[in-house]
Amino acid sequence: SAVISQKPSRDICQRGTSLTIQCQVDSQVTMMFWYRQQPGQSLTLIATANQGSEATYESGFVIDKFPISRPNLTFSTLTVSNMSPEDSSIYLCSAWDRIFEKLFFGSGTQLSVL
Amino acid sequence: EDKVVQSPLSLVVHEGDTVTLNCSYEVTNFRSLLWYKQEKKAPTFLFMLTSSGIEKKSGRLSSILDKKELFSILNITATQTGDSAVYLCAVEGGSEKLVFGKGTKLTVNP
Numbered sequence: 001s002a003v004i005s006q007k008p009s010r011d012i013c014q015r016g017t018s019l020t021i022q023c024q025v026d027s028q029v030t031m032m033f034w035y036r037q038q039p040g041q042s043l044t045l046i047a048t049a050n051q052g053s054e055a056t057y058e059s060g061f062v063i064d065k066f067p068i069s070r071p072n073l074t075f076s077t078l079t080v081s082n083m084s085p086e087d088s089s090i091y092l093c094s095a096w097d098r099i100f101e102k103l104f105f106g107s108g109t110q111l112s113v114l
Numbered sequence: 115e116d117k118v119v120q121s122p123l124s125l126v127v128h129e130g131d132t133v134t135l136n137c138s139y140e141v142t143n144f145r146s147l148l149w150y151k152q153e154k155k156a157p158t159f160l161f162m163l164t165s166s167g168i169e170k171k172s173g174r175l176s177s178i179l180d181k182k183e184l185f186s187i188l189n190i191t192a193t194q195t196g197d198s199a200v201y202l203c204a205v206e207g208g209s210e211k212l213v214f215g216k217g218t219k220l221t222v223n224p
């Protein structure tokens with residue numbers, strides 16, 4: 001099945017800075033998604049990354065805080081802007097593999113904000 | 115609002131035991147239910163269920179979906195220490211988006 005390469009794997013950042021996370025899929029996929037998993041919590045959908053148009057954000061998430069790019073069918077980035085300690089989480093990108101009937105994930109980015 | 119509830123939230127068993135993890139859901143436009151195993155960061159796909167009453171099986175793991183009663187179970191037989199993980203249940207309610215439950219943390223002691 002398809003593979004997603006996600007980087008960085010982890011980072012420690014200072015308050016007020018921004019971090020961009022990249023995901024590269026080894027095949028073309030229609031839908032890509034970005035999830036957040038705060039410590040001890042389950043996965044929460046941040047947004048759907050739409051190719052060639054603006055991302056669709058879930059309630060509680062805004063473009064100014066989490067800008068997303070999707071320039072083609074195999075690549076997407078998520079930026080966490082003006083970070084605060086509350087942004088410390090695991091961030092995961094994902095995509096559907098309809099051939100193998102599953103939503104598969106990148107390896108995740110562990111973000112710690114000091 | 116779509117919702118997924120898993121129980122128990124945590125479970126401690128001994129190697130060789132059989133465990134049953136539960137997942138109930140409320141979703142507007144159900145398409146599928148998925149089970150994942152999360153050991154570190156990235157969840158690993160286990161099963162996808164779309165039809166009621168059909169059991170999916172892989173080795174010691176099996177799962178069944180009851181669309182009428184809106185729940186699913188994940189069974190693990192002859193548990194091993196390597197089964198220790200958080201098991202996540204998610205439902206797809208259209209637009210290919212998944213709503214996840216809080217997960218069941220399974221600890222298997224030797």
